[in-house]
Amino acid sequence: MPYFLGYTYVAVFLLFGILIPVGALLANRLLAPRHPDPEKLQAYECGLATPSDNTLPYNVRYYIFALLFVVFDVETIFLYPWAVAFNRLGLFAFVEMIVFIGILVVGLVYAWKKRLLEWL
């Protein structure tokens, strides 16, 4: 399949992906009742009055996991071209990749040892 034809398909699918929910929402607008009242519009709360700022401060751990994720995601991206070209690259590239991963595993071990991989 020619390169640009493939991506024309992608573009059309993206368009369809948007049109389906938009169509359904239009149908909903035409068919559904609309009777808002203050009680109904309140955010769910179990038996209590809903506070207006109904959010919580949350754990720093989320951020730490996101940091770890970004670094390892970048690593996996380097692995893809390596894996595709593997048969043409030979032993040198294999060893280079082991060194590359090894250095990053040091980071993982660091996080592990500092007990950052635990949810506290």
Added chain:
Amino acid sequence: MPEAFGILTLATLGGALGVVLATDVVHSAYFLVLAFLGVAGYYFLLGGEFVGAVQILIYAGAVAVLFLFAVMLTRRRADPVWGRSPARWLGVGGAAALLAWLLLTHLERHPWPTKLPPPAPHNTALIGKALFRPFVVPFEVVSVLLLAALVGALLLARKEGGAS
């Protein structure tokens, strides 16, 4: 092709403008995702499909999540949103004008290719080969850089987490 370019430019510039003009930082983050996706579209249009997919995976999928977590960590929903003081307008506008001037004067001097080479079918494999032949030293340096970034960021996050 020009139509696709036009749509992508609208998405990218619209997203970028949204980042600056939105009064809610979370909205800014989502506008940034739109700009990221627009840039990914440019890569696909230029025949760099691997780079385009990576742009989506890393920027829209990972960096944006990091931004959102950071924003939500430091801000609660009821906090007042950013003001639009004249000083802010002036500062942002001035910086943008300066950057635009620098880019435009430089772009004029550079001879840009006007014709694209046809997209290579083994795009990804070519990148793999390039990584291990001419660019093997930078490639290994990248891993050290990533390690430094990881350790540094974890150290900072831990300090801030301990303090609060």
Added chain:
Amino acid sequence: MGQPYLRLAAAALILAAFVLGTAAFLVWFERKLLGRMQVRPGPNRVGPGGLLQPVADILKLTVKEDILPEHADRPLFRLAPLMAFVPAFAAFVVLPFGPGLVSADLNIGLLWILAVSTVSVLALIAAGWASNSKYALLGGMRAAAQMISYEVPLVLSLIGVVLAAGSLRLGRIVAAQAHLWFAVPQVLGFIVYLIAATAESNRSPFDLPEGESELVAGFHTEYSGVRFAFFFLAEYSYVFLAAAIATLAFLGGWSGPFLPPVVWFLVKTYAVIFFIIWLRATLPRIRIDQLLSFGWKVLLPLSLVNIFLVGLFRFI
């Protein structure tokens, strides 16, 4: 000139129908199976064997009131279901159902699915943040943390497959398994993939983001009507995609004797889906600390070991 455009429109329409139909069928399939496994009949009122139950559900959701909770972040609240559905649908464009039976056979097919599906993490965060509800926020954040933690082993477990096939094109990956399914030499990668994919689609035993006993319904607590339906559709689309990738990357894709390739592809995919539902009927939910440390301390190292082994065996 008319021919390619006709094929394009047909492909988009057929796949749209397929995605919606599959999601509806999966809802019935899961409820029926869970019912059977728990010694009860499951849905059995609408249509033969309750088969039309999801259709009734969809019709009902379409005519339900669309509620926007007060103090919600309106634009984000409205956009979140779209952000969840569009990438799920776009991922199907590269899915081959048989030799040549694919809408767009991209060179980077496998990476395309992985890349667009990461975008739905943003939808879950948006839904959680915009709802102005602590349950939704907690559910959204948990879902995001879980998905990013299992994204890494998921992607790494597929590197071994790419390495052995030498291509990211899904058709090539299937062709490379003509003699031996990758699930056999790469059994470690297969196991890591199955676990990570189950966690990635937020399913039991990794369904913490929606643990109804603590978080009501997680990120979609405040959603109703059509918007809720699209979160649901996206979720089931991802279940199908996860099973389809398992089939294509590890179970030889559409290859098999006697039956037509499409049938083999669907049979294998539904076998994987059956397994995922079976897990839900069998295992209790795990805790978030267990979940995260399992992902980073067990699955991630195991997936690296898998890549090392696959690479090593290439040289022997």
